[in-house]
Every structure is written in C-alpha cells, then in structure tokens.
Amino acid sequence: MIRGGKSYVTSPPAFSNDGKKLLVCTAETVSVFSTSTGLQITSLEGHTALVTTVIVVPAWNPASKILCFCWTASLDGTIRYWDFAAPELMKTIDVKIPIISMVIPSILVQPSMESEKRPDLFAYLSTEDVKESKEEGNALRRQIRKCNLSKSRLVGLILGEVKQQVVLTVSPSAKYFGLKNKCKLQIWKVPAKDSDNAIVKKISLHHTKKISVLAFHPNQRIVAAGDVTGRILIWRLFGDKTFSKNGEKNERPMDTGEEKPGVRGDDDADSCSTWHWHPAEVNVLSFSSDGAYLYSGGKEGVLVVWQLDTGKKKFLPRIGSPLLYFIDSPDPSLSSICCADNQIHLLKMPSMEILRTISGIKAPSSYHEMYKGLNNGVAFDHTAGLVALRTENYCIQLYSLFDDRGVSEVQVCERNHQPGDDVMVVVTLVALSFDGSVMSTAEIKLAEEGIGGLICLKFWTSGFQNKEFSLLTIVYEPHRDAAISAIAFHPSGHMAVSSSYGGDFKVWVCNNDNQKDQMLQNSSWTCHSVGSYKKKPMTAAAFSADGSVLAVAAETVITLWNPDKNVLLAVIGETLMPIVTLSFIGKSEYLVAASWGSKPQLSVWSMSKLSAAWSYRLQIEAVATAVDLSSFAALALLPESSNETTFQERDGLILLFNAKDAVPVATWSAKKAKGGALAFIQTNQSSTEEIGRDGTPPRALLAYVNGDHEYVLFDPYNKDVQELSISHKEIHATPEETGRARQFGYASIYGELPQFDLKRTDTSWTPSFPSERPWETIFSGSSHNLPPLTKLCLPFLESLLEKRTAAVE
Structure with missing residues (x-):
C-alpha cells in the first residue's frame, strides 16, 4: 500500500548541521530532503501519531562526526532520539501525554569541557491530556511540563496551564523560552544549572490584541511578537528586574524615575516599539543569526526583512501563498520558508532568491458547491501515475502518486493571486487524455453586478520528456453563455467532447495529430460537430474503449452517438435524477452512471441489451473504471446516522464491483470521502516491485484521493493488501554533500x-x-x-x- 499526500507544513522543519539536509515533519514520519536537489533521501518511521517537533542536535566539534542526530516529539506521547543518517532509532521516551510542542534549550549551548560529569538534559513540553479533560469536564488539560531526557521521565513540576494549544519558542541563546497566550507573552528563564527541582522564573508581557507569533533575539534581551492586526511589537530588555537578581549583572543601570515607553502596566521591560506593514495577521517572525535583521510574513504572501536599528525594510514579494515559518540554516547562504500551500522554498541568502522548492500536494480549492463536479477538480494520468489538481492560485498542479512529490504547475489564468481576495475566476473542470499528453480546462470569470461574466475552454499539450504544459487553444464561450458540465477525451487523445447545461455538446478535434513526437506549437483544436437531444441539459459524457461510441447524458437519459459522423445511435434510460457521471467498463460491454439529487442512484447498463443490468440507491462521490478490466470501483458516501455507530468517523465506502454482478467483490471504509476521487493506475516494473501472489506486479492499482488530497494506492484484488515498495530513482550526492561540512568565504x-x-x-x-x-x-x-x-x-x-x-x- 502506497500512502502519500501528507502535509509538510504542520510544524517547522529543521536543517542538518551542514545545511545539506532538511528534516520535515510529515504526518507520523519525518522526511529527510536534500537541499541541493529538493528530493527525499530517507524518512524516520516509528511514531504512531502526528510528529509535532523535530530538533537537530548541534555539532560543536565537527571532528567528532556528531552531525546527524535529532530529537522528535509526537502526539503519540513519545519523544524519540534518532540517527537520521542511518536512519536508526536510538532511544524512546514515553511520557504518555500527547506533545503539542517541545524545546530543548540546553543543547543549544556548547558543553563545557571542564566538568567530568555531563549534566542531565531537560526538555520543556507543551502537552495536552485528553483523558483528564473527559473525566474532569472543563478542567484545564493543556500544561507546560518538564522532562528529564537523560533519565527518561517527566518532572513533577508543572510550569503553567493554558486553555488553548500553544507552541513553545526557545531563544537561540538558550536562556529563555516562551509562548503566546491570547493577548500576552509568557516567558520563562532556563536555570543556569538545570535540575529536576530548579526554580524556573516567569514574566508576562501584555498587549491589547491577540498575539499570533513570537521570536527571541539571538544575543540580546529582546523579544518580538506579531499580532492578528499585522503589527509587530519589540520589547527590549525584558525581565530586567525579574531575571537579573541573584548577582546577575543588569544590561542597563536601573532608573526608576523614567517611564518605560510603550510598555503596558507593570510589565518588566525597558521599552516597547511597534512596526506596522502587514495588512493581516503576522504568522512568521525570526531574527537573523547576527540579530541585525528581523524577518516577518503573513497572509499576504510577502517576506519582509526589517533592519532592526533603523526599521528600514526590503521584500520578497509574490510568493503566492500565506507564509507559516521561516527557518535559518547553519549555512549562511541558505534559508527556507514554509507556505500554506504545502510548499517549502529554499532561499539563497542574502539575495532571497528561491533556489528550489520542495512541493507537497496542495490543499483542495475552497470553491462553492455549484462549481464542483463529480470529479471534484481531480484528473488522473493513468499511465504515468500522475494526478492533476485544482489549486487556489488559478493553477493546476501535476503530482506524482508514486514519488509523492510535485512535478509541475500550469497557470490556467494569468491573474495575480492575492490570498484573501474575493475569488473572481474559478477553474471548474480539468481533464487529461489517457496518456496524459493533452489536458483541457474550463474556467468561469464571475460577473460583477451582472456584467463581465465569461466562460473559457482551453486545450494544453505537454512534451513526452516532461509534464510542462503549454497552451494550444482558447475557446471563449464554447456553449454560448452556458456553463460546461463535463469534458472527456477520446482514447487516441486527438478528439474531445464538452457538454453543457445549455442543452448541447460539442466534439473537438486536433488539426495536427500526426506530429506526436513534437511540441504541437502550431496545432489547434477546432469544433468538429455539435449535438443536442430535445434541448435537455447535457450533464455528462464519456467515450468507449475504442472510441467508436460517445455516450452523453441528457439530464435523466443516456444518448449514444457516433462521434465521427455525429449520428444518434440509441437512447437508453431513464433515471430518477440527473446523471452527473458516465464511464464505460472494460471493453465497453457495460456503462456505469451515477445520479445526484434527492434520490441518488448508481446504475449499470448493458450495451448489448441497451437496458439496465442493476442499480443501487447510493450517493456516489466518484467512479473509476479500467480499460482492460471488467470491474469498476465506486466511492459512496455514508448516511450520517451510520457514521455514529459502525464506521467510527469514516464517512465513505469504496466498493469494488464486477459489472455483471450487483454484489460487491470487496469493500473498504474510507475517511474524508466527501470531495474524494478514484482511479485505476497502470503499473510497471519501474514503479513497483514484485508484490503480487504470483510474483508479478498487479495490472492496475486503485488510487483513492480523499477530500484533503491525501491518497493511497493499493491492489484491489489482493485480499492481504500487502505493502507496496516504491522503486525511487537513484539520487546522486552532489560534491557539496560529500565534501566539507561547512563552506566559508x-x-x-x-x-x-x-x-x-x-x-x-x-x-x-x-x-x-x-x-x-x-x-x-x-x-x-x-x-x-x-x-x-x-x-x-x-x-x-x-x-x-x-x-x-x-x-x-
């Protein structure tokens, strides 16, 4: 079973000590990527729940070869110590409480060579005790705890309690750590000689708005915070009274007669200044390694670099997605930013040029229900194992299901995307030819006050060496002012059909289909024929396996056509509700149809008898058929009543049918089925190893993409559903990865x-x-x-x- 599509940006990543690897929290695992290629090298597997923190252990002495160790924390209640070069699990600590966040201040300080006995290593945790909340009702269940990593146990001391999940932030100097709690910052000072019973002092800094993020200065007592309105506050010399007792030298002379500008109430800080550029919530704050600059970012998708002394700023604009994290690397020429669209950009510093991108699968578009078809904006390249997905920024993302990485993006609409703007253009449909060389998209430009609406149909082509699509043809208002309901390709890829709610369908042909090995730059798609049936809305379309028959749904009936001569061959039906999808099964002996409405239906029609073979009253979300198989799969939504008792938060079923039999061959329960998609993907030796019962790969894998774009590929005919192992392309190490640990000059x-x-x-x-x-x-x-x-x-x-x-x- 191949799983993928997980988020790369649930937690901040971490660079290795030489800056050549990036460790990324990916669901229950930690994925290790090469910063020189952007490809995954290995993964750390062992956690059973979401990994929330990864911390790389610094290497103070490069000659000791301690370059590849890290700590991880998870919601499964464990802390693990890894050698991520092997990769190998070295140690596991079970604290039995889900860990939201973890910091280990003492590993940031170079150990002293004078002491013979190494002191205990302590971690500070943000935890959430689910059992306690169920038993005690409204009792506080989120606590700040302390863990002795050397002795593998929690310390009894509770540093604080909060009402919401909080993320801990540690200062680079390892002297302080803190968190944001509504409209205030809570900052603790790490004891100089930490122990189980050491007293941890705390101060609070207050603000009038809800604080969203904080960052500590690397070598001065300065803390910065961003709020939900876009303001950045900078407190200087915080904790000068509380933290400077017991003989610690003050950084400034005490002057009780002078007021503290910008500081609220009795907060322990010397001054507080405010900067404001961001129009919305600040999500990113990070000081540069030398402390001279402050990086900030938010929903507008712009990275801002502030000069701390002067307040002057410069920008990295048009990133195209809200920013979540900014991470510095031990290599001064490299940094990374994580974006809400599940992409991690590696930056060349200080020019902030994007060197390469680690691209995860993008989240589904938040479109209105009226613009969602049965395919939910998802199309499959059945031969290459690619999926095409609609994204928020008017793009189509091509994603490899076998390699679990982004391949390319197609900008459907040339329009600057500003997160938070009103959506004025909607990509409603995407379709791929069987071999994935041709793509078609449909888009709607929404009318403003009833003026300016426009519908476009576009055809794209790609080379066989890559999946970079180029635009061939634009058709404005292909069906007058009616919206396009479906797009389907002929098996040859040189003919397509588009149906509309306006009561007609059109067959399109490519006028240069002989130059298959070239980028068809001079090709274009033209209308071959137009058809209709009793002026009924045409709601779905599909070609037979050999392309000789075209099936078009005229609302509740199915019409069969000769696509070359545009001749009506037969009419079959009728269903109770409008048909939203059609697909031929195997060698086109059967046709499967799904209807939506108050009386949904899944029906199978015999092409030899032109009559219904069998049907079910099911709400179908997706249907998948394969050319060389006589079976098909359907994704059915479960009633809400059944979800509460039997299926335990699983809202869908994947049903595998033989077209001749109404009894399912196999069934699987599925999560997040609403908005999901199904497809049969062809396999070969280059994509999977021998896993079948007879020692050969299966002819086709069933791909299920759920509503959050997480996916799984499995052999539907193997009852054991054995694990599929991916045969990755060989990754060659660059000279930089095998050479010195750091570069200078x-x-x-x-x-x-x-x-x-x-x-x-x-x-x-x-x-x-x-x-x-x-x-x-x-x-x-x-x-x-x-x-x-x-x-x-x-x-x-x-x-x-x-x-x-x-x-x-």
Whole structure:
C-alpha cells in the first residue's frame, strides 16, 4: 500500500548541521530532503501519531562526526532520539501525554569541557491530556511540563496551564523560552544549572490584541511578537528586574524615575516599539543569526526583512501563498520558508532568491458547491501515475502518486493571486487524455453586478520528456453563455467532447495529430460537430474503449452517438435524477452512471441489451473504471446516522464491483470521502516491485484521493493488501554533500562559480551554456549585505586560479 499526500507544513522543519539536509515533519514520519536537489533521501518511521517537533542536535566539534542526530516529539506521547543518517532509532521516551510542542534549550549551548560529569538534559513540553479533560469536564488539560531526557521521565513540576494549544519558542541563546497566550507573552528563564527541582522564573508581557507569533533575539534581551492586526511589537530588555537578581549583572543601570515607553502596566521591560506593514495577521517572525535583521510574513504572501536599528525594510514579494515559518540554516547562504500551500522554498541568502522548492500536494480549492463536479477538480494520468489538481492560485498542479512529490504547475489564468481576495475566476473542470499528453480546462470569470461574466475552454499539450504544459487553444464561450458540465477525451487523445447545461455538446478535434513526437506549437483544436437531444441539459459524457461510441447524458437519459459522423445511435434510460457521471467498463460491454439529487442512484447498463443490468440507491462521490478490466470501483458516501455507530468517523465506502454482478467483490471504509476521487493506475516494473501472489506486479492499482488530497494506492484484488515498495530513482550526492561540512568565504555567500570544462563531451537533454560575462552579477545586492573587500579578495583570487598538487621528492 502506497500512502502519500501528507502535509509538510504542520510544524517547522529543521536543517542538518551542514545545511545539506532538511528534516520535515510529515504526518507520523519525518522526511529527510536534500537541499541541493529538493528530493527525499530517507524518512524516520516509528511514531504512531502526528510528529509535532523535530530538533537537530548541534555539532560543536565537527571532528567528532556528531552531525546527524535529532530529537522528535509526537502526539503519540513519545519523544524519540534518532540517527537520521542511518536512519536508526536510538532511544524512546514515553511520557504518555500527547506533545503539542517541545524545546530543548540546553543543547543549544556548547558543553563545557571542564566538568567530568555531563549534566542531565531537560526538555520543556507543551502537552495536552485528553483523558483528564473527559473525566474532569472543563478542567484545564493543556500544561507546560518538564522532562528529564537523560533519565527518561517527566518532572513533577508543572510550569503553567493554558486553555488553548500553544507552541513553545526557545531563544537561540538558550536562556529563555516562551509562548503566546491570547493577548500576552509568557516567558520563562532556563536555570543556569538545570535540575529536576530548579526554580524556573516567569514574566508576562501584555498587549491589547491577540498575539499570533513570537521570536527571541539571538544575543540580546529582546523579544518580538506579531499580532492578528499585522503589527509587530519589540520589547527590549525584558525581565530586567525579574531575571537579573541573584548577582546577575543588569544590561542597563536601573532608573526608576523614567517611564518605560510603550510598555503596558507593570510589565518588566525597558521599552516597547511597534512596526506596522502587514495588512493581516503576522504568522512568521525570526531574527537573523547576527540579530541585525528581523524577518516577518503573513497572509499576504510577502517576506519582509526589517533592519532592526533603523526599521528600514526590503521584500520578497509574490510568493503566492500565506507564509507559516521561516527557518535559518547553519549555512549562511541558505534559508527556507514554509507556505500554506504545502510548499517549502529554499532561499539563497542574502539575495532571497528561491533556489528550489520542495512541493507537497496542495490543499483542495475552497470553491462553492455549484462549481464542483463529480470529479471534484481531480484528473488522473493513468499511465504515468500522475494526478492533476485544482489549486487556489488559478493553477493546476501535476503530482506524482508514486514519488509523492510535485512535478509541475500550469497557470490556467494569468491573474495575480492575492490570498484573501474575493475569488473572481474559478477553474471548474480539468481533464487529461489517457496518456496524459493533452489536458483541457474550463474556467468561469464571475460577473460583477451582472456584467463581465465569461466562460473559457482551453486545450494544453505537454512534451513526452516532461509534464510542462503549454497552451494550444482558447475557446471563449464554447456553449454560448452556458456553463460546461463535463469534458472527456477520446482514447487516441486527438478528439474531445464538452457538454453543457445549455442543452448541447460539442466534439473537438486536433488539426495536427500526426506530429506526436513534437511540441504541437502550431496545432489547434477546432469544433468538429455539435449535438443536442430535445434541448435537455447535457450533464455528462464519456467515450468507449475504442472510441467508436460517445455516450452523453441528457439530464435523466443516456444518448449514444457516433462521434465521427455525429449520428444518434440509441437512447437508453431513464433515471430518477440527473446523471452527473458516465464511464464505460472494460471493453465497453457495460456503462456505469451515477445520479445526484434527492434520490441518488448508481446504475449499470448493458450495451448489448441497451437496458439496465442493476442499480443501487447510493450517493456516489466518484467512479473509476479500467480499460482492460471488467470491474469498476465506486466511492459512496455514508448516511450520517451510520457514521455514529459502525464506521467510527469514516464517512465513505469504496466498493469494488464486477459489472455483471450487483454484489460487491470487496469493500473498504474510507475517511474524508466527501470531495474524494478514484482511479485505476497502470503499473510497471519501474514503479513497483514484485508484490503480487504470483510474483508479478498487479495490472492496475486503485488510487483513492480523499477530500484533503491525501491518497493511497493499493491492489484491489489482493485480499492481504500487502505493502507496496516504491522503486525511487537513484539520487546522486552532489560534491557539496560529500565534501566539507561547512563552506566559508566567497562560496558560502554567493555559491560556487561556473565551471568551464573545455574537454566536456557528454550531452544532456537540455543543453546549457555558460554566460559570456559571468562576473557582472557577483557583487549585486544591497551594500549593507556585502562583506568588506578585505574578506572577499583572497577567496575571489583563489577562485580564478587552478590548484595543482605536486609530488615532493
């Protein structure tokens, strides 16, 4: 069974010590990606619930080879210690309470070489005790606890209680950690010599609005917080009274006669200043490693860099999705930002250029019900194992089900997307040809006050070496002002049909179908014929396996046509409610139809007898058929009454039928079936290993994509449903990954220089040529970001010289 489509952005990721790997919390696992390729290297598997925290152990002595250890925490109530290079689980601590967040301040401080005995390692946890809440009703069940990692036990001390789930934030100096609690910050000071009974002091800083995020300065007593209105507050010298007792030296002389500007009430801080640029809630706050800059971001999808001393700012605009996290890397030339659309962008610093993107599957679009068809904006490439999904930013995402990663994106509508804006364009339909080389989309530009509405039908083509689609044809108002109900492709891919609620359907043909091996740049799609039946709305369409018959649903009846001659062959039906999907089964001996409405129905029709074979009164969400199989699968929604008793939060059933028999061959319960999709995916040796009972791969896997775009692929004919192992493409390590742990000088800031190899003889699919003047952009950037010439001169000159090794006689 292949699972995928999990979120990469439920929790902040973490860089390895050399900056060459990124550890990402992915549901119950931690996925390890290469920062040089953006591809997954390995994963840490062992947790049984959502992983909420991953913390990489710093390597203070690179010679000790301690470069690849991390701590993880999960809702399963365990803390685990890993060697993520192996990967191997080293230690498990069961605290028996779901862990929302975890910080380990003491690992951020370089251990002292003087002490012979290593002190105990302590973690501070944000926990949620579900059992306690059920027994005590309204009792507080979310607590801040302390755990002795060295002795694998919780400390009895409870540092605080809150009414909501909170995330802990630790300062880079390891002296403080804190959390946001409604309109205030709560900050604890980590004891200098931590122990089970050590006293942990706490202060609170208040604000008038709800606080959404906080960040600590790396080396000064400064804390920043963002609120829901878009403001950023910066408290300086917080805790100067509370935390500076017992002989600790104050950072400023005590002056009780002077008022504290911007500080509310008796809050323990020297001053509080406010910045405001963001128009909505601030989700991201992070200080640079040297503390000179503050990074912020939010719903508008813009990363802002503030100069802390002056308040001046610069921007990385048009990211296209709300920002969630900003993570610095030990490599000063690399950072990452996580976005709400399940993408992680790796940035080249300080220019903030996006180097590459780790693309997860995007969340479903929040469209109105009237724009959702039975396919829920999902289409499948049955031969390559790809799925096409509608996204919020007027795009279609192509996602690999076998590799669990994004392949490409198609910008359907050339329109700047601003998160939070009113949706004025809706991509209503997406369809792929059987081999995935041709795509068709339908979009609606919504009318404003009854003026300006427009419907477009578009045809796209892609090369066979990649899935980068290019636009071929745009058809404005293909069915006058009526909306398009369905799009279906001929098995050859050079003919398509679009049906409309206006009472007609149109057959489209590609006028250049002979140049199959070329990018059909000069091709176009034209209307071949138009058909209708008694002016009824045409609600669904499908081609037979050989393309000789076209079935079009005229509301409650099914009409059969010759697509080449546009001749009506037969009419079968009738159903009680409008038909919303049609699909031929196997060699087109049967036709399956699904109806929506107050009396939903799943019906199977015999093409030889032109009559109904059998039917069920079921609410069908999706139907999947395969060309070479005489069976089909249907995703049925369960009544709400049955969900409460038998199926335990599972709202759907996947039913596998043989077309000749009304009794299901197999059934599986499913979660989040509303908005789900089904498809049979062809398999081969390159995608799966031998797993079948006879030692061969199954002919087809059944893919189920649920309403949250999480998916599973399995062999529907294997009752054991054995695990499918994926055969990933070989990932070659780059020289940077096998070389030094860190880079210094010129390369660490600007990257490696282009290499000119005159003896190069190998070729590639995409030829690349070095720039004739590569030195023009070397020193581009803001002046305050550039290091002095005295530091750049030596690495710059060394990069121009060829190093040779000479044998010493």
